[in-house]
Amino acid sequence: MSASYQAVLWNRQKKHYDWLIFAFCTSYLAVFTSVTLVYNPQVTFETLLIRSTSTLALLLLHVILSIGPLTRINKKFFPLLYNRRHLGVTMFCIAAVHGLFSILQFHTLGNVNPIVSLFTSNTRFDSVSAFPFQALGFFALVIFFLMAITSHDFWLHNLSPKVWKTLHMFVYLAYFLVVMHVLLGVIQYETNPVFVIILVLGSGALITLHLVAGFQETKKDNIKFHLQRESFVMVCDVNDIEEDRAKMFCLDKERIAVYKTDGKLFAVSNVCKHQNGPLGEGKVIDGCITCPWHGYQYLPHNGQSPPPFKERISTYDVKIEESKVWVNPVPYPEGTERPGAIITINQKEEMFV
Amino acid sequence: MVVQVIILIVGIYILGGVLFAVPFVIKGVTEVDEGTHGTKLGFRLIIIPGTIVFWPFLLSKWIKSNKKHD
Numbered sequence: 001m002s003a004s005y006q007a008v009l010w011n012r013q014k015k016h017y018d019w020l021i022f023a024f025c026t027s028y029l030a031v032f033t034s035v036t037l038v039y040n041p042q043v044t045f046e047t048l049l050i051r052s053t054s055t056l057a058l059l060l061l062h063v064i065l066s067i068g069p070l071t072r073i074n075k076k077f078f079p080l081l082y083n084r085r086h087l088g089v090t091m092f093c094i095a096a097v098h099g100l101f102s103i104l105q106f107h108t109l110g111n112v113n114p115i116v117s118l119f120t121s122n123t124r125f126d127s128v129s130a131f132p133f134q135a136l137g138f139f140a141l142v143i144f145f146l147m148a149i150t151s152h153d154f155w156l157h158n159l160s161p162k163v164w165k166t167l168h169m170f171v172y173l174a175y176f177l178v179v180m181h182v183l184l185g186v187i188q189y190e191t192n193p194v195f196v197i198i199l200v201l202g203s204g205a206l207i208t209l210h211l212v213a214g215f216q217e218t219k220k221d222n223i224k225f226h227l228q229r230e231s232f233v234m235v236c237d238v239n240d241i242e243e244d245r246a247k248m249f250c251l252d253k254e255r256i257a258v259y260k261t262d263g264k265l266f267a268v269s270n271v272c273k274h275q276n277g278p279l280g281e282g283k284v285i286d287g288c289i290t291c292p293w294h295g296y297q298y299l300p301h302n303g304q305s306p307p308p309f310k311e312r313i314s315t316y317d318v319k320i321e322e323s324k325v326w327v328n329p330v331p332y333p334e335g336t337e338r339p340g341a342i343i344t345i346n347q348k349e350e351m352f353v
Numbered sequence: 354m355v356v357q358v359i360i361l362i363v364g365i366y367i368l369g370g371v372l373f374a375v376p377f378v379i380k381g382v383t384e385v386d387e388g389t390h391g392t393k394l395g396f397r398l399i400i401i402p403g404t405i406v407f408w409p410f411l412l413s414k415w416i417k418s419n420k421k422h423d
Contacts, residue, residue, distance in 0.1 A: 004388055129416030149402040158386055158414070159407070222386045 005154050017083040021090055026114035028056050046105045053098035054186075060091040062202045065175060069213035071292075075281060078292050085151045092141075092148040100143045102134065113227035119123065133185035143170050145162065156275070179203060221250040232319065232326035238265065238343055239323065246289075248280030255280070256316055259289055259300050260323060264340040266300035267316035267327050274311070302337040320344075370405030373412060377404050381415045384422070 009016075032052040036043055067084050070077040107117040122132040147168055150156075156164045174274055179199065187195050227234040235249045241260040248257050248270050255270035257280030268289065270280045277293030284290065288297035288306060303313040312335035317328040320341045332338065378397040382389045389396070404411060 004390070005392050005396050007393065007399045113357070113360065115360055116356050146406065149406060152396075152398055152399055152403070153385065154389070154396075155403055155407075157388065158411075 005152070009153075013079070014083060014086070017079075018086055021083070021087060022096075025060075025090065025094065026060070028052075032056070042200060046101055048106065050098055050101050050258060053094050053101070057091050057095040057098060058182070058199075058202075060094065061175060061178065062206060064088055064091060065171065065206050066209055071210040072213040073209070073219060075292070081293055087310055088144075089148045089151055090269060092144040095141055095144055099137065102137075105303065106134070128184065129188050131184040131188075131331070133181050133188075136177045136184070137181040140174040140181060143174035143177075147171060148172075153274075161275065163274065164203065175206075220248070221255075223250065225249070225251065227347040228328070231328050231330065232317070234324050234326050236325050237323055238320055238325055241265070244284040246280040246282070248278065249327065251327060254329055254331065256327060257289075258327060259284060260319060260343070261300055261342050262287075264300075265320065265325060266319050266338065268300065268303045268320040269297065269314040269316075269331065271313070272296050274312060279313070302335055304335045367405060368394045373408040374401050374404040377408070377411060377415065381411070384418045385411065387410040 002153075004215070026059060029052050032055065033048055036048055036051070064084060064087055067077065067080045067087075071081050088247070103114050103118060107114040107121065110117060110322075112120070118134055118138060119132075120128065122134075124132065139252050147170070150159065150164065152168060159167070182199055184209045186197070224232045225235055234253055235251075235258065236247055238260070239268050241258060244259075244261050246257040246259040248255055250256075255278075256267050257270040257278075259266045259268065261284040268279065270278055270293040272279050272293065274291065274294055274296045277291040277296070279289055279291055279298070282290045282292040284300065285297070287299070289300055290297050296305065296311060298311070298313055301315075303315045305311040314331035314334050315338045316331055317338060318341045319326045378401060382392075382400070384398065
């Protein structure tokens with residue numbers, strides 16, 4: 001969390017994932033190079049480098065954009081999320097090699113500044129087959145660069161989570177630019193349909209995943225809770241919630257996580273202060289609600305991160321009546337202590353009746 | 354011509370960022386964010402590219418934090 005920063009947050013698991021990324025990238029580049037040399041022995045080193053890095057970066061971009069919806073569809077994908085930032089920075093570095101060598105190969109042979117040449121050597125914006133597609137790739141690379149340099153928690157904290165998240169949502173604009181860069185670039189002169197097929201399959205899979213995940217979330221958010229009494233809303237039975245776990249409810253457009261731990265129920269905001277992670281999908285570890293995304297922790301009774309950390313989330317009143325859980329959707333100021341609702345033995349036993 | 358002017362402006366902006374980044378990562382960062390106290394060289398190096406890009410924003414935060422301490 002935000003007590004003190006380190007250059008890179010490496011633990012055993014993250015190191016394992018980073019080695020996996022490294023092994024995958026080097027294997028991909030080796031296989032791509034070998035296959036290309038077999039089928040096209042005349043290929044130059046620059047062309048080989050430009051093509052291998054472009055396809056690898058595009059593949060990684062698809063993986064990165066799939067991780068978010070996959071974790072919303074199935075919790076088993078959460079481990080991928082822990083390492084998404086490292087994967088993003090890796091993807092940027094590979095895309096940067098592609099961009100750099102493309103500029104070197106196509107824009108450094110004349111006496112014009114290479115960047116000026118990139119934007120002025122081709123201005124046929126009205127043509128599909130000869131569109132200046134390189135500029136699209138350049139702007140996508142600028143977005144990936146901004147995302148890579150702000151990937152550290154220092155930037156999340158100092159730019160504010162809202163600005164940081166907005167900046168990183170530009171990845172979808174970058175993806176669109178990349179798709180157009182490929183469609184108006186290599187696909188215009190490449191006769192092999194494999195490029196079109198791969199791109200269509202990749203984009204189709206991404207769109208489907210996002211639609212499925214979005215549909216599931218909307219369905220959850222739109223559940224109506226009809227039974228209301230004195231500002232409290234009945235949300236579920238106390239036995240519907242597993243020990244040290246939570247259930248998430250959307251009340252008055254607020255996502256609230258109701259946690260069961262240590263013989264009590266506590267209601268807190270479902271939104272983690274770090275990257276808006278879904279706290280209700282986490283669990284209680286060492287007495288703290290732990291975000292499933294990056295492990296940020298909060299005390300259930302007051303929504304405060306344990307010292308020396310300083311994050312705070314809203315808390316809510318919760319009560320139990322005849323084994324039914326009632327939540328008041330009016331939030332208390334972030335970090336406000338609430339007593340929670342004590343679960344009596346009778347309420348626990350009712351599930352066995 | 355327009356492209357050349359834009360590149361010149363971006364170049365000057367980046368130069369300003371480079372000049373700002375040196376004192377900022379040495380001293381300013383600890384005044385802007387108390388979580389950076391005691392951080393090692395690796396962390397300070399890793400925030401340099403971002404500092405060069407977002408230097409006007411960080412400069413304003415640094416000035417505000419100085420005013421608070423005065």
